[in-house]
Amino acid sequence: MATRAVPKDKVLYNSSTAENIGVMLQCQICSDFLNNNRECRKCGSMFCFDCLDKWMKEAGCSCCPKCGLDAKELPVGFEAFLFNNFVNRVVNNLEVTCPNNDNGCCEKTIKRCNYWDHVEKECKGRRLKCENCVYGCKFEGNGLQMEKHKAEQCLFEREEIKQLMKRSQIDSEGLVSMNKQLVAENQQSKQNIEVMLRQIDSLNSELAKEKEINLQYQQKLQTMMNQPPPNVVPVSILPPPPPYSVGEFQYNPMPMPSQPLVMPPVQQVITRKFRFYGKTVWTKFQGKGTNSEVPGWEVLIDVDDNPTGDNVRGSNKNSGVQIEKKYSGFIRDGILDITVEWTDGRRAKYYSNNILLAHGSPIKLTFEIVSTGKQGGTTGDCGYNQGLIEQLQ
Ligand SMILES: [Zn+2]
Ligand SMILES: [Zn+2]
Ligand SMILES: [Zn+2]
Numbered sequence: 097m098a099t100r101a102v103p104k105d106k107v108l109y110n111s112s113t114a115e116n117i118g119v120m121l122q123c124q125i126c127s128d129f130l131n132n133n134r135e136c137r138k139c140g141s142m143f144c145f146d147c148l149d150k151w152m153k154e155a156g157c158s159c160c161p162k163c164g165l166d167a168k169e170l171p172v173g174f175e176a177f178l179f180n181n182f183v184n185r186v187v188n189n190l191e192v193t194c195p196n197n198d199n200g201c202c203e204k205t206i207k208r209c210n211y212w213d214h215v216e217k218e219c220k221g222r223r224l225k226c227e228n229c230v231y232g233c234k235f236e237g238n239g240l241q242m243e244k245h246k247a248e249q250c251l252f253e254r255e256e257i258k259q260l261m262k263r264s265q266i267d268s269e270g271l272v273s274m275n276k277q278l279v280a281e282n283q284q285s286k287q288n289i290e291v292m293l294r295q296i297d298s299l300n301s302e303l304a305k306e307k308e309i310n311l312q313y314q315q316k317l318q319t320m321m322n323q324p325p326p327n328v329v330p331v332s333i334l335p336p337p338p339p340y341s342v343g344e345f346q347y348n349p350m351p352m353p354s355q356p357l358v359m360p361p362v363q364q365v366i367t368r369k370f371r372f373y374g375k376t377v378w379t380k381f382q383g384k385g386t387n388s389e390v391p392g393w394e395v396l397i398d399v400d401d402n403p404t405g406d407n408v409r410g411s412n413k414n415s416g417v418q419i420e421k422k423y424s425g426f427i428r429d430g431i432l433d434i435t436v437e438w439t440d441g442r443r444a445k446y447y448s449n450n451i452l453l454a455h456g457s458p459i460k461l462t463f464e465i466v467s468t469g470k471q472g473g474t475t476g477d478c479g480y481n482q483g484l485i486e487q488l489q
């Protein structure tokens with residue numbers, strides 16, 4: 097059927113026209129303005145996408161609620177419901193009023209498609225929370241009230257308060273994380289205790305088994321002990337040997353010692369031989385101070401290295417002096433402490449610290465006459481011997 101257009105100047109724009117158009121832009125299910133519209137390919141009825149989807153699910157079919165067109169009956173590639181772009185544009189351009197009109201919003205009208213952006217993000221009349229709510233400000237109000245609040249009233253706009261609140265927040269975060277850690281540790285301890293309790297249980301049951309076995313053994317042993325012993329007759333294999341007689345002597349076998357003989361340990365003592373040689377210096381001689389040097393000092397000593405200290409023996413001569421001297425004493429931990437006896441009865445103490453008894457080491461022995469003997473002289477005469485050590489073997 098061909099349609100002929102009515103001239104534009106014959107169309108009447110009035111309230112009834114607007115009402116009719118308004119009804120045509122409504123969903124056939126919810127009667128609200130079409131939202132994301134779908135139009136029936138057959139009858140042209142229009143629905144919101146969500147309304148149509150919900151209706152089909154409830155009805156259990158894919159039919160048009162008005163004319164019953166079933167999408168399944170259409171050829172492949174044909175959709176029963178189509179999106180109408182023109183209707184969508186008309187609906188989006190409908191003008192609406194802001195709900196905050198009486199509460200500080202300056203916009204007279206908004207396009208329907210911008211409604212939520214305006215109300216939630218742009219509207220000066222929308223309700224806001226103070227930005228400082230993170231620090232604890234509880235103030236809420238519209239845009240104008242908020243500007244005034246922040247400029248004049250908000251306590252948390254002050255920098256020192258912000259810092260204080262930040263610090264206390266960090267402290268409390270630290271406490272929260274510490275608490276979490278303690279809870280986790282507590283949990284771990286509980287698990288450990290459970291494991292230990294299970295181990296104790298299993299050990300207890302093993303112990304009970306062992307006790308049972310032990311009891312059985314004891315009972316067996318008791319039974320065996322209660323039985324009379326078997327009648328054992330000793331069997332002699334060889335007759336006892338007769339005593340031997342050689343002439344008038346009679347030989348009786350010697351009894352074996354009850355304990356094996358233990359040989360005393362042989363102590364290994366190593367003897368080293370040394371020669372000390374150099375000079376003698378008298379710092380006091382016949383009671384008078386002096387520094388007279390006598391060359392040709394020589395001492396031969398043997399050192400027994402043994403664990404209880406090293407005994408020292410030896411002899412001494414100064415050049416040109418024939419009287420023999422005997423040495424005795426010890427060396428231990430680098431200390432040489434010896435006594436010298438002359439054959440004429442004189443005695444002297446020789447002493448040295450930090451001595452290294454080794455070939456080529458220097459040596460200095462201080463001495464003091466402690467007894468003059470028959471020879472006479474002065475007790476308390478003293479001096480030192482100084483020289484080198486030579487190891488002879
Ligand atoms: Zn609807
Ligand atoms: Zn239809
Ligand atoms: Zn507004």
Ligand SMILES: [Zn+2]
Pocket residue numbers: 226227228229233234235245246250251252
């Ligand atoms: Zn505030």
